[in-house]
Amino acid sequence: MTGQTNNAPVVEAKGLAKHFGNFTALKGATFTIPLGRIVGVIGANGAGKTTMLNAVLGLSSYEGELRVLGRDPSKERPALMQDICFISDVATLPKWMKVVEVLDFVESVHPKFDRAKAMNFLSRTKVPQERKVRALSKGMTVQLHLAVVMSIDAKLLVLDEPTLGLDIIFRKQFYQSLLEEYFDEDRTVIITTHQVEEVEHILSDVMFIKDGEIVLEADMDELTQKFIEVMVAPGKEEEAMALGPITKGATFGKTTCVYKNIDRETLAKLGETRRLGLADIFVATMTGEGQ
């Protein structure tokens, strides 16, 4: 049983599509997410990220084939939620509840919730137990929600803009504890965020979405090796242009060129090389120059 589920992909989508009237939010996306990965879903606002996640979470209907942990999410949401946790991009905790009542509720309906763990997470924050969610600051509300989902022994954790409204110190702490205390090879995490720089070092895979289509699905290590930026040494500009950079700019009076799929040793002769950040790769890909 466990051997089977371990090998099966967590999410398997074939031609996943969604229409809202005349508007097509998702145009037949096909992708597979295996177990034990941290996948970053990156795209501009309105690109279809939330639509895709809602389908995966069984929150909306869809066209095409979709299996999540071997189940059909549109029909089996309650059963799936035993093994899936998610935080949406809007504040969803019931505002009229006290913090302790939220924990009571989750404890009584979720068999895989570990209250001691949640209390441990919360003890590192300043969230007061007896206060109502309504009276918490935005950051505290997110901290509470994160403490709840991190204390559920799920196979798939979906975080849609999880750290929106949090200060930078907590954001760092959160991603660190996500990596150290939550993630292991039996879990998969899907993250969407605008703050790409903060997650890129923990991602194992990335998916770029543009206008309802998946334009890139790649292993993080492979992807970052493909794109190399060179600070071109003086006098080598012509040589550099000849290799066909995908973008060109200037910093401190030096020319910088970005290359895709060109051998690092060749580029090293032109000047100082460095890896390109995920945000720059995203921009290069989205503007079409990287393709």
Added chain:
Amino acid sequence: MKTFVALVKREVLDGKNGYLRVPMILAGLTVALVVLSSLGFGNMLYFDGMEHEGIQNLADAMNQAKAREPDEFSAAITIGYWAMSVLAWIALPFVIFFSLLGALYEERRDRSILFWKSMPVSDWQEVLAKFFAPLVVAPLAFLGVAVAAQLLIALFLSILMVFQGGPVMDLWPLGLMIASWFSVLSHYLVSMIWALPLLAWVLFVSAYASRMPFLWAILPPFIIMVVEEIFLDSSIIARWVGTHLGGWQDGAFRHISDDFNGPRELLTAIVNGMQWHSVSYSLTNPQFWLGIVIAGGFLWGAVELRKRAV
């Protein structure tokens, strides 16, 4: 089952203002009124300067009443307690209506539905819990508060009688009081089952309306009634609604004489006769059963709407 209990508990927590605070405030008011008026009972007479058949305070009045109608006294006391605590019940229909109206609407408005849906709880369990809490828990809470108010009033009057020299023991017709509590409860339950299609409609609207659920709940039935009245010159729907809202009692109790000879007969009729009449009348009435089927349809619709709601 454990999940359902947790869901109902959550609903009660959410609605505790309506379920507990409202009846408690009303009952508190009632008790205060009773206390003030019985303390002032003798004084009022005194201030008027009249002495009516030797009655100087409440104890005298009770002693005289008991002496005159010994058989009727405990029934009169029981009915009196209900009359005194009835104020606590006034809010119940409003609490039920607005709880149902907000049940599946508020969670969509404040987006907390996304949190509830992140739990391994099915939509039909959620919908049933949101139907169950206002229909069953709210009235039990109201009854509990009314009972507490009656006991408080009885206790207060007993203490007063001790000081004034009245019939203390006769203020505690416990058998009759308990029987009356159960009669009220069972009559309420039968009434609720009659009202099921209307209540389920309100919950359905709560799942459907994207805004202004109150208007959605009230206007469409009203417009249909008016249209029927104008074009067909009939009022079948209005009468159907009326029957389910309580009009069924006309049919159920038509064999019971409404000419009661004293409080004892009235109470006996309420505790024994009417129960039987309402249950047997309802169970043999096709409209009663049709109403349950319609309610099931609305509930099914509410579940389906919630499955699609984000």
